[in-house]
Amino acid sequence: MADTSPSSEDRFTVVIIGGGAAGISIASLLKKHRPNLSIAIIEPSTTHAYQPAWTLVGAGVVPLRKTLRQEGGLIPRGVTWIRERAASFAPDDLSVTLESGRTVQYRRLIVCPGLQLDWDKIEGLPETLGRNGVTSNYSRETAAYTWECIRHLDGGKAIFTQPPMPIKCAGAPQKIVYLASDHWRQEGSLHNTEVDFCLAGDALFGVAHWVPTLQRQMDYYGVNVRKKENLIKVDGEKREATFQIVGTEETITRSFDLLHVTPPQSAPDFVKASPLANAGGWLDVDPATLRHTRYDTIFGAGDVMGTTNAKTAAAIREQAPIVVENVLASLDGRPLKGVYNGYGACPLTVAYGKVVLAEFTYGGKIAPSFPYDQRKPSRFAWFLKTQVFHRIYWHTMMKGYSFRKTIQSR
Numbered sequence: 161m162a163d164t165s166p167s168s169e170d171r172f173t174v175v176i177i178g179g180g181a182a183g184i185s186i187a188s189l190l191k192k193h194r195p196n197l198s199i200a201i202i203e204p205s206t207t208h209a210y211q212p213a214w215t216l217v218g219a220g221v222v223p224l225r226k227t228l229r230q231e232g233g234l235i236p237r238g239v240t241w242i243r244e245r246a247a248s249f250a251p252d253d254l255s256v257t258l259e260s261g262r263t264v265q266y267r268r269l270i271v272c273p274g275l276q277l278d279w280d281k282i283e284g285l286p287e288t289l290g291r292n293g294v295t296s297n298y299s300r301e302t303a304a305y306t307w308e309c310i311r312h313l314d315g316g317k318a319i320f321t322q323p324p325m326p327i328k329c330a331g332a333p334q335k336i337v338y339l340a341s342d343h344w345r346q347e348g349s350l351h352n353t354e355v356d357f358c359l360a361g362d363a364l365f366g367v368a369h370w371v372p373t374l375q376r377q378m379d380y381y382g383v384n385v386r387k388k389e390n391l392i393k394v395d396g397e398k399r400e401a402t403f404q405i406v407g408t409e410e411t412i413t414r415s416f417d418l419l420h421v422t423p424p425q426s427a428p429d430f431v432k433a434s435p436l437a438n439a440g441g442w443l444d445v446d447p448a449t450l451r452h453t454r455y456d457t458i459f460g461a462g463d464v465m466g467t468t469n470a471k472t473a474a475a476i477r478e479q480a481p482i483v484v485e486n487v488l489a490s491l492d493g494r495p496l497k498g499v500y501n502g503y504g505a506c507p508l509t510v511a512y513g514k515v516v517l518a519e520f521t522y523g524g525k526i527a528p529s530f531p532y533d534q535r536k537p538s539r540f541a542w543f544l545k546t547q548v549f550h551r552i553y554w555h556t557m558m559k560g561y562s563f564r565k566t567i568q569s570r
Contacts (some may be wrong), residue, residue, distance in 0.1 A: 179203025239369025288396025
């Protein structure tokens with residue numbers, strides 16, 4: 161139940177900022193291991209989304225409604241839900257100030273508000289997103305429009321973009337390239353459709369192990385991979401997209417019939433402006449223990465962290481029990497023994513019915529969960545993506561069940 165009391169100050173043992181994948185799973189795990197723990201979640205949204213499925217929404221595989229749940233139904237019993245936005249931190253006073261001016265005090269703070277999508281950093285994009293053939297699977301409002309654009313395109317020019325890293329689910333910008341191209345191939349229109357994948361970086365994927373496989377898929381569909389091109393402007397009425405050549409002042413403008421945009425992304429502004437941020441604006445935590453590098457009472461999880469792991473739901477699934485173990489140890493005065501190895505996973509949908517499953521840890525170390533060469537497109541991995549992973553999310557992560565067996569609650 162949401163806390164709407166007029167109290168100007170509240171005190172909790174653990175305060176969690178963010179009620180997304182990280183916040184709910186951490187709160188649920190904490191309650192399982194310490195049922196009497198006083199916990200609050202600060203989260204303004206009333207709707208919770210399983211965002212990894214939005215690629216499938218954009219490809220016409222899953223309806224948007226299947227990815228959404230009511231936030232209130234996910235808040236663990238006994239956890240106070242404060243339906244407000246966090247505005248600032250006072251780590252020396254062990255408190256957080258909300259946008260209303262209300263102050264919430266804690267003994268331990270877990271910061272996991274996700275990241276923000278900076279649509280307005282691309283000139284003209286906010287005004288045309290969701291119409292004129294301009295869409296994005298990164299938006300709940302336009303993911304379904306992506307499918308409308310794909311299925312109604314009968315030849316022409318389709319452009320898909322990827323901004324500078326870091327972004328959430330770094331494979332998502334190219335997943336929809338493959339699925340759209342596969343749809344047009346099946347419909348017989350791919351031969352008269354020019355497809356561009358314009359990325360600000362200089363590699364298809366951050367872990368070299370999978371790059372040859374992904375390049376073969378791009379080649380199979382005849383996609384033009386245009387590296388070091390960063391989208392900076394969209395004119396929806398003219399259907400023109402302007403790119404800057406990274407490292408130069410040079411720009412190039414291309415016409416399009418369909419433009420799928422992955423927006424620039426950054427830590428939330430209230431984190432950037434806080435003493436908790438590193439030089440890049442991200443939450444400054446130890447990459448192993450996930451405790452803040454300067455404030456021992458603060459921990460982090462999820463996309464807001466300035467760590468080098470992939471920003472995916474799979475990463476959060478591994479991080480949550482580490483955070484819980486270390487928060488409880490911290491409260492008990494015990495050494496922090498939980499260690500996060502940087503695990504992340506990216507199921508790359510290279511065709512309808514085929515997925516390349518990339519799993520890796522810090523430094524790009526390969527970390528396969530299954531005994532086959534995961535560089536090969538797999539129907540089994542498609543089954544995991546479409547039938548299994550969302551069930552693990554809703555019925556395991558959100559309910560406070562963990563595959564990690566070493567949480568020491570006392």
